Amino acid sequence: MADVYVAVDIGASSGRLMLSKLVDNRLVIEEVHRFKNGFVHYQGHDRWNIDKLIEEILIGLNKIKEAGYHSVSLGIDTWAVDYVLVDGKGKKLQDPIAYRDTRTQGSIEKLTSDLSKEYIYKKTGIQFLDFNTLYQLFEEDRDLLAKTDKIMMIPDYIGYVLTGNSVTEVTNASTTQMLSLREGLFDNHLLEKVNVKQSQFPKLVEAGTVLGDLKQKLIKKYNLPKTEVITVTTHDTASAVVGTPGIGQRWAYLSSGTWSLIGTELNTPENGTKAFKQNYTNEWGAYGTYRFLKNIMGLWIIQNIKHNLDDKYSFAQLAELAKKEPPFQQLIDVNDERFQNPDNMIVQIQAYCRETQQKVPETPGQLAMAVYSNLSLYYANELAILDDILEYHIDSLNIVGGGANVALMNQLTATISGVNVYAGPSEATAIGNIIVQMITKGDILNIYLARRIITNSFEIKEFKPENGKYPQVLQKYQSFLKDHKG
């Protein structure tokens, strides 16, 4: 029986260790350690310093031991698609390349020149993003692949370093766009396409599987608590969905962090023609569910603007400055690939507005409001698309992640979409990670009861549509997108 549960949640911009326990059937959560994350360009590619991330985890675990906890349960979740190549001695062959690296630009067209997108989508149900693992392996250094004993997804690799045991957890495995919906295995045809063998992946496991104990040598060297590692929903977005309160009859979620992931939870995949044409994905979720969602560029854009302004403003200050500006002064396709990894985001946004003969945002407040208001338009448009694909009306949107703190964006989204927005918890990813551990250990019976506990444990703000405000702006945006799809 663990004294306490610990979630390691590492997103693209930040990582954190959250400590949690159940007290009178409420979830109490405390941030123990937070650290920055981000890729750096070296040895020819944008890469993640994964050794540093593991060191941060050990620092966080030491803090937990110093706080008097001697036995913990631990779960690890991170961003998707990226992987570590490991040799026969269990050593990584290189620091992992980041999904925003330019090596996969144009790879979808190359790989699908003799393998149709329809075939791949029917098999996997996964959205076409050029950084999916399938295209990364297609472009991978052949010599390195030849030396590779195991291909480990990022969170699985971290679990391997901590315990010596390796698995491939299915929620993250599905983001590779190589996992067959029907067989529940990596599709042999797709593996052949990228010269990889089934045996090069550790065995596939469901979320909620016990991985093993933290290595004794690490416990001794860093003065750590006795730790049992559980393989949770290791794709952070899958954990975020578990940690979503799920308020509403037919609810959708928006995991609002570096990425915005908008969608709903299905019990069977939806990989029909409409979903294919709208590039919706069926990433695997917890407990046999599917995360029917779409990736939207998200607060990555704000993160870059903040950086371009030499980090003079906090995120909260940028949101405050935005509130002083009118919304919808310009229309921007936030998913235009020019925003995926530009040298300077402000320059890119201003160039976009000039090229589309629109008002150019100049001040930090104007830039932030341009992003927030166009994100809210994009979300509202996607909710309408979801209604059309699923053939029922989504009546509420649960916004979780750091973006849940942006009240003006929550309100604009409610008003433009016409659905109630429920914002919070901002740490839903870590909460979902913890929930899967607690269900595995029998402390919580199932996800339905867990979501009731979440609703009763955290502040969730409601934003109702302001009817009649900004009439026709969504329709204007929808025709703008048709004319300017980037």
Ligand SMILES: Nc1ncnc2c1ncn2[C@@H]1O[C@H](COP(=O)(O)OP(=O)(O)O)[C@@H](O)[C@H]1O
């Ligand atoms: N108080 C705040 N006010 C405005 N924005 C915020 C606030 N807190 C977090 N954010 C937004 O949330 C984002 C981080 O969300 P988070 O879910 O932690 O991202 P990730 O998991 O991708 O690292 C930041 O980039 C920022 O835009």
Ligand SMILES: C[C@H](O)[C@H](O)[C@@H](O)C(=O)COP(=O)(O)O
């Ligand atoms: C590339 C994936 O779509 C990406 O990993 C996304 O699912 C994700 O990780 C979102 O998490 P953030 O916390 O980084 O926004």
Ligand SMILES: [Mg+2]
């Ligand atoms: Mg996150």
